[in-house]
Amino acid sequence: RDDEVAVFRGRNGVKTVFEDILKSKADYDKFGAGEKFMQILPYYQPIYQKKKAMNRIRCRAVYSENERNEEFVKTFIGKVRFLPKEFVNPSTTIIYGRKVAIIIWKENPLGIVINSNEVADSYRYYFETLWASAKK
Numbered sequence: 737r738d739d740e741v742a743v744f745r746g747r748n749g750v751k752t753v754f755e756d757i758l759k760s761k762a763d764y765d766k767f768g769a770g771e772k773f774m775q776i777l778p779y780y781q782p783i784y785q786k787k788k789a790m791n792r793i794r795c796r797a798v799y800s801e802n803e804r805n806e807e808f809v810k811t812f813i814g815k816v817r818f819l820p821k822e823f824v825n826p827s828t829t830i831i832y833g834r835k836v837a838i839i840i841w842k843e844n845p846l847g848i849v850i851n852s853n854e855v856a857d858s859y860r861y862y863f864e865t866l867w868a869s870a871k872k
Contacts, residue, residue, distance in 0.1 A: 739850070739851060739852035739854075739855070740850075740851045740852075741848065741849070741850050741851070742848070742849045742851070743846065743847070743848055744846070744847035744848075744849070745844065745845075745846055745847075746844055746845065747776065747777060747844075747845060749845070749846070749847055750776070750777065750839055750845045750846075750847045751777060751780055752847070753837050753839065753847040753849055754780070754784050756835075756837075756849070757793075757830065757832050757837070758784070758787050758788065758791060758793070760832055760833050760835070761791050762793070762832040762833040763793060763794040763795065763832075764793065764795050764796075764830055764831055764832035764833075765795070765796045765797070765830070765831045765832075765860065765863040765867070766795065766797045766798075766828060766829060766830040766831070766863075767797065767798040767799075767825065767828070767829055767863060767866055768825035768826075768828040768829050768839075769825055769826055769827060769828050769841055770797065770799050770803055770806070770808045770809065770812070770828070771803060771806055771808050772826075772828070772839075772841030772845075773808065773828070773839075773841075774807065774808045775841075776841055776843075776845055781808070781811075782811070785811060785812070785813050788813055788814075789813050794814060794815075795812075795813065795814030795815070796814060796815045796816075796817075796863075796867060797812060797814055797815070797816050797817075798816075798817050798818070798823075798863070798866045798867060798870045799816060799817075799818055799819070800818065800819060800820075800821060800822075800823045800824050800825075801818045801819065801821045801823075801871075802821045802824075803818070804818055817867060817870030817872055818870055818871050818872075819866065819869070819870050819871075826840070826841060827839060827840045827841065828841065829859065831856055831859045831860050831863055833856070834851060834852065834853045834856045835850065835851050835852075835856060836849070836850045836852075836855050836856050836859045837849045837850075838850075
């Protein structure tokens with residue numbers, strides 16, 4: 737299958753990306769902004785967490801230390817580690833299956849999904865490096 741890139745615009749577009757993650761039923765890793773999900777899609781975030789648990793999708797996330805006590809971390813279903821406060825990222829990167837989703841959180845959010853084994857593997861390697869240096 738050829739590599740492809742898809743762009744999803746707006747709240748519904750980004751929601752489509754999260755629905756694709758659920759549909760894949762693949763365990764995933766993520767890093768970057770977590771609180772934006774709750775801010776921009778407040779009605780959908782708890783539904784997504786429940787569906788993730790129902791589908792037994794396991795997840796690991798790396799956040800910034802200054803996000804440790806935030807509500808979205810407390811309600812997150814999965815394993816979490818933290819990098820130093822300087823690790824602030826305005827976007828979220830999610831690696832699942834052969835896909836990498838990059839969510840750019842702004843008033844009119846943008847989701848970019850790259851469907852490529854090579855890209856997914858390189859991001860997975862990058863995530864493992866972050867995970868290994870992050871603290872519980």
